[in-house]
Amino acid sequence: MSTADSIAPQSLAKACARAMWDEDNATRHLGMELLAVAPGEASLSMAITEAMTNGHGTCHGGYIFTLADSAFAFACNTYNQRTVALHCSVTYVAPAFKGDRLTATAREVSRRGRGGIYDIAVTNQEGEQIAEFRGHSRTVKGALLPD
Template sequence: METDHRQDAYADYLGVEVDTLREGHATAALTVNHHHLNPHATAHGALLYSIVGAALAAAANDGINTGVVSGVHIDYLSPAYRGDRLIATATVAEHLARENLYTVRLVRVADGQIVARATGRATRRTRTEATP
């Protein structure tokens, strides 16, 4: 697996593990702990959004392209609980002239249940040696 060129400090802070798999495809994984829970004892929606966002950002900033995420729509489909291992997989769904559209699925590893589904868009430009 190829890891992203730039560190995602926010993802690191939350405990999200991010990997760029190949051009336009990435994963982000996390095990939900007590710091990630809302008052209902389920994973906070902002946490789920952050895992999805980390995968999307890594997919948009792979070894070939660099991009800025300009929009995300997320649907929360089922709750996640303390101890659940979650993995988000971001994949390019459409290549447009100057941007890509992505599909991201956030899944509970233990049973394959889809926790959230998102779509996102990001600008696309070819990475150069000068691009950080």
């Protein structure tokens, strides 16, 4: 039995999030903030800067996708099994603008064998829905925490 196997689920989720955060250059570089993590769940937020706007004056969809994808990654990696995205899709519901603070909240829908399904809601500071993201995960070899 490894040390990680003896950790309570919430403590394990937090330890996995710390390990991921330390190695996740993209998430940190974009100024995202990890708000919460629990087994199969995570919430991250990000302020939309002028550099993130497109030719329509709204937040480029790629940044919204990236925020949702990061929440997805933190949620599906809470079990100390390296897990990656297999397939993702996003539906943009409303635009986001410079100065908005977006929050992506991920929740596990299903986790069986090596696969999982996660739904991620992206909202603005007013609680308005900006996007809905669904991610399919695949567990690969390796662990986040040392034995």
